[in-house]
Structure formats: structure tokens, C-alpha cells
Amino acid sequence: MRILVCVKRVPLTGGRMVLTPDAQSIETKHLGFTISPHEECAVEEAVRIVEAAGGEVVALTLGPAEAEEQLRDCMAIGADRGILLQTDGRDRDAQATAAAVVDAVRAEEPFDLLLFGNESADAAGYQVGIRVATALGLPVVTGLKKLEVQGDRVRCERDVGGARDVYEAPLPAVLTVLEGLNLPRYPSVPGRLRAKSKPLAIVEAAPAEPRLEQLRLLVPEGQGKRAEILGEGPEAAPRVVEVLRALGVA
Amino acid sequence: MNVLCFVDPGDELSLQALGFARGLGDVRAVAFDGPYQPAAWAKALAAEPADAVVAAGSDRGNELLAHVAARLDRPFAANVTAIEGETVTRLRWGGSLLEEARLHGSPLILSVAPHAHPAAEPGAVETLNAPDDGSPRVLERIEDSGFGVSLREAKVVVGGGRGVGSAAGFAVLEELADLLGGAVGCSRVVTSAGWRPHTDQVGQTGTKISADLYVACGISGATQHVAGAKGARKILAVNNDPEAPILAVADYAVIGDLHEVVPAISDELRKARA
Numbered sequence: 066m067r068i069l070v071c072v073k074r075v076p077l078t079g080g081r082m083v084l085t086p087d088a089q090s091i092e093t094k095h096l097g098f099t100i101s102p103h104e105e106c107a108v109e110e111a112v113r114i115v116e117a118a119g120g121e122v123v124a125l126t127l128g129p130a131e132a133e134e135q136l137r138d139c140m141a142i143g144a145d146r147g148i149l150l151q152t153d154g155r156d157r158d159a160q161a162t163a164a165a166v167v168d169a170v171r172a173e174e175p176f177d178l179l180l181f182g183n184e185s186a187d188a189a190g191y192q193v194g195i196r197v198a199t200a201l202g203l204p205v206v207t208g209l210k211k212l213e214v215q216g217d218r219v220r221c222e223r224d225v226g227g228a229r230d231v232y233e234a235p236l237p238a239v240l241t242v243l244e245g246l247n248l249p250r251y252p253s254v255p256g257r258l259r260a261k262s263k264p265l266a267i268v269e270a271a272p273a274e275p276r277l278e279q280l281r282l283l284v285p286e287g288q289g290k291r292a293e294i295l296g297e298g299p300e301a302a303p304r305v306v307e308v309l310r311a312l313g314v315a
Numbered sequence: 316m317n318v319l320c321f322v323d324p325g326d327e328l329s330l331q332a333l334g335f336a337r338g339l340g341d342v343r344a345v346a347f348d349g350p351y352q353p354a355a356w357a358k359a360l361a362a363e364p365a366d367a368v369v370a371a372g373s374d375r376g377n378e379l380l381a382h383v384a385a386r387l388d389r390p391f392a393a394n395v396t397a398i399e400g401e402t403v404t405r406l407r408w409g410g411s412l413l414e415e416a417r418l419h420g421s422p423l424i425l426s427v428a429p430h431a432h433p434a435a436e437p438g439a440v441e442t443l444n445a446p447d448d449g450s451p452r453v454l455e456r457i458e459d460s461g462f463g464v465s466l467r468e469a470k471v472v473v474g475g476g477r478g479v480g481s482a483a484g485f486a487v488l489e490e491l492a493d494l495l496g497g498a499v500g501c502s503r504v505v506t507s508a509g510w511r512p513h514t515d516q517v518g519q520t521g522t523k524i525s526a527d528l529y530v531a532c533g534i535s536g537a538t539q540h541v542a543g544a545k546g547a548r549k550i551l552a553v554n555n556d557p558e559a560p561i562l563a564v565a566d567y568a569v570i571g572d573l574h575e576v577v578p579a580i581s582d583e584l585r586k587a588r589a
Contacts, residue, residue: 078537079560080536080538080559080561081563102519103520159391188414189394189406192393199382199385200385221451222457223374228457231455233451243520244520245514248509248513278416279415280402280416282407283404283412283413283415285413290563292550293568294568295551297571298571301569305569305583308551310587313527314497314527
């Protein structure tokens with residue numbers, strides 16, 4: 066099995082979103098970065114499949130030079146190598162991102178599986194995996210919380226609010242997954258050390274005109290209210306029960 | 316403007332999307348028969364003439380429009396809350412941030428963010444034909460779900476975060492949830508630590524709750540978590556840190572150690588009922 070996993074570098078936002086003065090991005094001066102959560106599960110799943118069946122896991126990202134950190138994270142939990150489609154740091158829209166991924170896939174083919182997160186934590190466009198599948202003429206199933214490779218097919222399950230829809234696709238296929246698919250392992254120290262010497266290819270991503278053109282970001286209204294303090298410690302319990310009764314839940 | 320709007324029969328979010336679409340122009344509401352087959356349905360949608368293609372910002376709505384946009388090689392704006400000309404306002408970060416963006420080219424392809432617009436009367440819905448093209452489709456529906464429906468529909472959710480300290484620490488939250496006829500939830504930190512299953516996770520990448528009351532215990536209030544909790548009508552935070560960000564989104568708070576406060580609330584409830 067050869068599996069490509071596509072990930073995105075996103076800031077660890079913590080408790081409050083603060084924007085840069087030009088309102089074009091989140092202020093990240095004091096923030097760390099991570100792999101967007103759904104994609105962490107995609108990497109873990111790819112590594113498990115290859116551990117069981119043999120093969121290769123290639124991790125790919127489109128982003129600034131610093132996104133090497135996220136590719137090394139993928140390699141630390143078992144990806145064999147990385148491809149960085151390097152940008153100048155400005156976010157690409159979904160069409161440009163998908164086009165760059167398609168070029169990279171064509172240069173690296175063949176893959177049996179192409180795994181994506183269902184949507185990124187930050188832009189949440191819900192479309193890169195589907196665009197890549199369409200351009201490559203591959204079947205795609207999205208929003209998966211379970212997948213099982215069975216010979217030359219993959220069986221997939223998707224949560225539909227109290228029930229599960231079952232799909233099947235022939236390989237090669239594009240799948241987009243959700244957090245909860247698995248519990249990603251924590252990278253071990255030897256894993257981190259090995260990751261440092263695994264191969265990383267850096268490819269310059271060609272500039273692209275946005276078609277979904279970000280004008281500015283806004284923090285929604287209604288943030289920064291103050292909770293009514295009902296009391297301190299266990300002595301607050303009677304007041305809490307009064308409030309629960311007033312709300313009709315007790 | 317001629318607007319094509321996909322309607323998923325029986326889906327409340329579709330009726331909201333329909334209401335939004337009617338604000339754009341003349342709407343043709345369409346649906347499909349037979350098992351869900353996104354690529355084939357999108358092929359049929361993309362073949363219809365339209366100045367705008369609209370659907371709900373639901374799993375299916377976003378998926379179908381992504382297929383339509385990919386097929387037509389046009390941009391697609393997911394989870395739009397407002398539109399003026401070609402400029403949309405849309406959700407990023409599960410709604411913790413908004414983006415104003417310009418959609419270039421025609422047709423405009425956009426999904427409508429949940430609860431951004433009141434639901435409309437369905438009116439006439441035309442059924443389009445989408446021949447099976449061999450692309451993946453729903454083969455079977457398994458009715459029992461391991462994926463945590465109780466949390467989504469619970470009237471009260473008692474959630475725990477890092478402050479709970481261990482898997483065993485959730486016993487006091489279970490007790491309070493039982494007394495209130497509610498469900499237990501948790502933050503992403505808790506799931507990652509393996510203290511609770513992912514089905515219990517409230518958040519941007521977990522379950523989005525719509526409870527009458529959410530009791531957030533030992534939860535700092537990361538945007539990841541708040542994105543799933545803010546659908547609750549009221550939020551009560553129990554936290555030992557009066558500076559915790561959760562207090563800026565909660566309606567009520569008790570400052571103190573959840574391991575003391577939560578059992579005291581349970582005791583008081585039992586006393587009040589005796």
C-alpha cells in the first residue's frame with residue numbers, strides 16, 4: 066500500500082482569537098502550531114494500515130517553510146517521508162491548494178489511498194479532498210469515522226446523527242476523515258529522532274490568484290461577556306440549585 | 316438571479332438555506348430520489364442552469380456543493396452567514412472567527428451556515444434525476460450508532476476538562492448528569508489523554524451540543540471546545556481560576572475546585588428533592 070496523507074499547519078489558538086492589525090490573519094506571535102485535528106487521525110490511520118499491510122506513507126503539506134515542523138511530526142509517528150509544497154506564507158484558497166496537491170500526486174504516482182481531513186480547523190472549506198479526487202478522476206468518500214481496506218476495496222462508515230451510512234470504493238480512492246476515527250499515538254522520543262533523518266522534499270508552490278478571495282477577518286460579536294458569579298466553593302451549591310430550577314432543568 | 320437550492324427533505328437546515336436562497340432571487344428547490352450518491356447528484360446539479368447554487372451548511376450540503384464546484388472549476392464558500400453582491404461573510408474556526416471574502420466567477424456556489432437564517436416554508440420541491448454513474452453511494456444504513464447521539468440531543472450536558480484530573484475523576488460528573496437526566500461530555504484534552512471516548516467530546520471537531528444547560532467543569536474554554544458548547548442555551552462554569560476564558564462565554568460561574576463543588580451541587584439537589 067502506498068498512502069499519501071495531506072495535512073495543514075494551523076495555530077493552537079487557546080482561549081481567544083486576536084487578529085493582526087491588518088485583519089488578514091490571527092496574531093500567532095505567542096502561539097504554537099499543530100496539525101489540523103482531523104488530519105492527525107488521517108496520519109495515524111495511514112500508519113496503522115501500512116504497519117499491518119506493508120508499504121509507504123508519504124505526508125504532504127502546502128505551507129510556509131515552518132510547516133516542515135508538521136511534516137516531521139507526521140514522520141515521528143511513522144510516516145516514511147515528507148513533501149513540502151512551499152508558499153510565501155500567505156494562505157491559498159481551496160482551488161489553488163487542490164491544484165498544487167494534484168500536481169504533486171501526478172509527480173509521485175501511483176498511490177492506493179489519498180487521505181485528507183474532512184475540513185481544516187482554520188479555513189474549513191470542506192472541499193480540497195473532493196477537488197483533488199475530481200481532478201484525478203478518483204472515487205471519493207468524505208466525513209469518515211471508520212475505514213477498512215479489504216483487498217482492492219475500502220469499506221467506509223460515516224456518522225449520520227444516530228446511525229451510520231456504509232460506503233464502498235475501489236482503490237485507488239480519496240478519503241476524507243474526521244477526528245474520532247482513531248486515537249492518534251503520541252510520538253516517542255526515538256520516533257522523533259528518526260523523523261529528523263527521514264527524507265523531506267521541498268517543492269516551490271507556484272503563486273496563484275485567489276478565486277475565493279479573503280478580504281478581512283472579523284471576531285464575532287458577543288465575545289467578552291462576564292459570567293454572573295454564583296459563589297465560591299461548595300457553599301455556592303444552594304444558589305446553583307436555585308438557578309437550575311429557574312432554568313427548568315432541575 | 317436564478318438560484319438553484321438543494322433541499323434534503325426533512326432537514327431543518329435545508330429549510331434555513333431555502334429561506335436564505337429566496338433572499339437572493341428566484342429559487343428553484345430541488346431534491347433527489349434513491350440512495351445518496353454525492354458525485355452523481357452533483358453532476359445533475361451542475362448541469363442545471365443557475366446564477367447561484369445554494370445548499371445547507373450540513374455534511375451533505377457542503378459535500379454536494381464541493382462536488383459541484385470541483386466539476387465546474389468554480390470557488391465554493393462554505394458556511395455563509397450573509398452575502399452582499401459577490402462578497403460573503405462565512406464561518407472559520409467553527410464559528411470562532413468570521414471571514415469576508417469575494418467569490419469570483421459565476422455561478423455563486425455557497426452553503427448557508429446553520430442557524431444563520433430562519434427556516435422557510437418548503438413550497439414546491441422538484442425531484443431531479445441522477446443516473447447511477449458508479450461513484451460511491453450509501454450501500455446500507457446501520458441504525459445503531461456508536462457515535463454519541465445522546466450528547467447531541469441531551470437537555471443537560473455536564474462536561475469535564477483537564478481540571479477533572481483523571482478518568483476516575485469523572486464519577487462526580489456522571490453523578491450530577493444522572494441527577495439532571497443529562498449526559499457527560501468532555502474537552503479534547505480529555506479525549507487525547509484517553510480518559511473518555513471521542514463520542515463524549517464537545518467541540519469544533521467533536522459534537523456540537525444544543526442543550527438547555529451546559530455545566531463546564533474544569534474546562535479552561537479553548538476556542539476548539541467553545542465552538543461545540545456555544546449551542547447550549549445557558550452555560551454554567553465551575554472553575555478554580557477566575558481568569559479562565561470560559562468565564563467570558565459562560566452565563567454563570569462558581570469559582571472553586573470542581574471535586575468539591577460538583578458533589579455539593581448533587582447533594583443539594585438530592586436534599587431539595589427529599
